[in-house]
Every structure is written in C-alpha cells, then in structure tokens.
Ligand code: UDP
C-alpha cells in the first residue's frame with residue numbers, strides 16, 4: 001500500500017485523437033511511481049468524442065476520474081476545477097497532448113518528497129510554438145514584468161506541481177474571475193524549485209490557443225496583475241498641469257504678441273484637463289476593483305462527474 005497520493009489534473013478540450021495515447025503513455029508511468037495516484041480529466045465542453053472516451057476510461061479504471069463542464073470555460077477554469085476536486089497530497093497539472101512529458105513525473109515526486117511545495121516546470125525548448133508565438137510570448141513577459149510588482153518566469157508553463165498546502169491556497173484564496181493560474185503558482189511563495197523539460201510537438205490535433213485568444217488573455221493578465229495602466233489618468237493629469245505651468249511662465253516672460261486672452265485660454269484648458277484626468281483616474285481605480293468583485297459569476301459549471309464524490 002502506497003502512503004501518499006498524487007492527483008494529476010488534465011484539461012481536455014477536443015482531444016479525442018490525443019487522449020487514448022495520453023492514457024496509454026501516462027498510466028504505466030503513474031503505476032511505477034512510489035505514490036498512489038488519481039488521474040482527473042476535466043472535459044472543458046469538448047465538441048468531439050473526448051467525453052465518451054473519458055467515460056469509457058473511467059468505467060475500466062477507477063483511478064480515472066472525470067469532471068464534465070456544461071460548456072467550454074477555458075483552460076484556466078479546467079485546471080482550477082481539477083485542483084478543486086483533487087484529493088491527493090500533491091497536485092500536478094498537465095496538458096492532454098503529451099507536450100508535457102509524463103516522464104518527468106518521477107522527478108516531480110522526488111522534489112515533492114524532499115519537501116518542495118511548488119515545482120514549476122520550465123520549457124527549455126518549444127519547437128512546436130513557432131517564431132511568432134515565441135516572440136509574442138517574450139514581449140508579454142517583458143511587459144508584465146515591467147508593469148507588475150510580482151515577477152514571472154518567462155518559460156514557465158501550465159505544467160506544474162503543488163503540495164496539498166499550496167493547492168489549498170489556490171482553492172481557497174485565488175477565486176478571481178479573470179485568472180492566470182501560472183502567475184498565482186509562481187507567487188504564492190512556499191519552498192519553490194524548477195525542473196527543466198523539453199516541450200515536444202503535440203501528438204495529435206491542433207493547438208487550441210489562437211494568437212487572438214492569447215492576445216486577449218495577455219491583456220487581461222496584465223490588467224489583473226498591475227494597476228499601473230489605471231494610473232495613466234493620474235500621470236496624464238500631472239503632465240498636463242506641468243505643461244500649464246510651463247506655458248504660463250513662457251507667455252509671461254516673453255510677452256509675445258498673441259491676441260489678448262490666448263495665453264489664458266491655453267493655461268486654463270491645460271489645468272482643467274489636468275483636474276479631469278486625475279478624477280477619471282481615481283474613479284477608474286475604484287471601478288476596476290468594484291467590477292471584478294461584483295460580477296461573481298461561477299468560474300466553471302460542472303454538468304457530470306465520474307468516479308468522484310462531491
Ligand atoms: N484546453 C482546454 N480548454 C480550452 C483550450 C485548451 O481545456 O479552451 C486544454 C487542451 O485540451 C490542452 C491544454 O488545454 O490539454 C493546452 O492547450 P493547447 O495544447 O491547445 O495549447 P498550447 O500547448 O498550444 O499552448
């Protein structure tokens with residue numbers, strides 16, 4: 001009897017081609033571990049046969065557990081749902097396309113056993129991503145690391161492991177609606193380490209993240225992790241005020257032959273706008289806080305589960 005249990009969370013969206021291979025590759029590795037395991041598949045509203053495959057797997061193997069969403073809620077929601085339902089002493093999140101090699105699991109267990117609470121898997125190479133994705137990803141991390149107080153590891157992935165204690169923090173305290181799990185994992189503290197891995201090509205099917213989706217996701221993430229953009233109004237106000245002073249001094253000193261009243265108008269407009277921008281900036285700050293709290297919609301809706309109580 002193995003003492004501890006590893007919960008492996010796998011998000012699944014239209015992966016009917018990859019799933020059987022994923023299960024066949026991962027199961028023997030999981031069985032060979034010194035920990036017992038549960039394999040939690042989160043079906044994120046797949047439109048193909050993924051759910052049928054998962055139901056069959058759950059029927060044959062009671063270590064396979066399935067959470068079925070009522071519609072597509074996105075990868076982030078799928079991961080958090082898996083973490084919510086996980087019963088293990090540690091949780092690993094990975095993709096269903098075998099881009100996150102299950103061969104790394106023994107190394108993860110080793111790190112967990114030596115007391116690490118957060119293990120970030122860092123890509124050494126991402127051949128499949130292509131030049132554009134690699135460049136945009138680099139730009140995104142540069143921007144967010146400049147604007148945000150918290151620091152992000154540029155090559156981190158949605159492949160990570162957390163101890164039960166760290167998973168509890170994610171379950172309880174990180175219930176934000178617009179989320180970036182990878183960012184939370186890197187910033188909840190605990191005894192942290194990284195393991196390098198080589199990202200392989202997807203075994204089957206296509207990437208579910210288009211450039212457009214990634215862009216929207218990046219903008220949301222930057223806004224969630226930094227309030228600096230909100231303060232632009234305040235900076236604009238201060239700038240306009242300074243400009244007003246400069247124009248005032250300039251017109252007073254040079255006594256240039258402008259039509260009478262011109263200088264007064266310019267100075268006044270600058271000052272008025274300065275005040276306006278500052279006020280808009282402050283209201284924006286409040287509004288952003290209220291808006292994110294107020295909506296309180298569910299992050300995901302579960303329609304069915306297999307081999308899971310709750
Ligand atoms: N995924 C998901 N919901 C989505 C999009 C993707 O659960 O709306 C899953 C997908 O099935 C895969 C993982 O998230 O297991 C990563 O997606 P993908 O491989 O398409 O992203 P990439 O590796 O290209 O960044």
Ligand code: MG
Nearest residue numbers: 095097099202
């Ligand atoms: Mg992938």
